[in-house]
Amino acid sequence: MSDSSDESEGTGGAEATGDDLDYCARCGATLPDEVWCPVRTEREPDGTVRIRSFCDETCLNAWLAAEE
Numbered sequence: 001m002s003d004s005s006d007e008s009e010g011t012g013g014a015e016a017t018g019d020d021l022d023y024c025a026r027c028g029a030t031l032p033d034e035v036w037c038p039v040r041t042e043r044e045p046d047g048t049v050r051i052r053s054f055c056d057e058t059c060l061n062a063w064l065a066a067e068e
């Protein structure tokens with residue numbers, strides 16, 4: 001037991017990488033930069049903010065339906 005847990009996991013400092021936003025979170029399609037894409041931001045139980053992008057609202061809605 002220790003009240004000062006000093007576990008360093010992962011790389012640290014690497015938050016929301018932009019790379020994930022280059023692909024649709026559902027179908028994996030490459031997302032063009034010049035086109036607006038639906039984005040879904042979620043906060044996980046541990047406080048991590050997760051951003052997902054989708055190629056269109058069809059994929060977004062399908063992903064949302066699958067989440068439930």
Ligand SMILES: [Zn+2]
Binds near residue numbers: 026028055
């Ligand atoms: Zn998609």
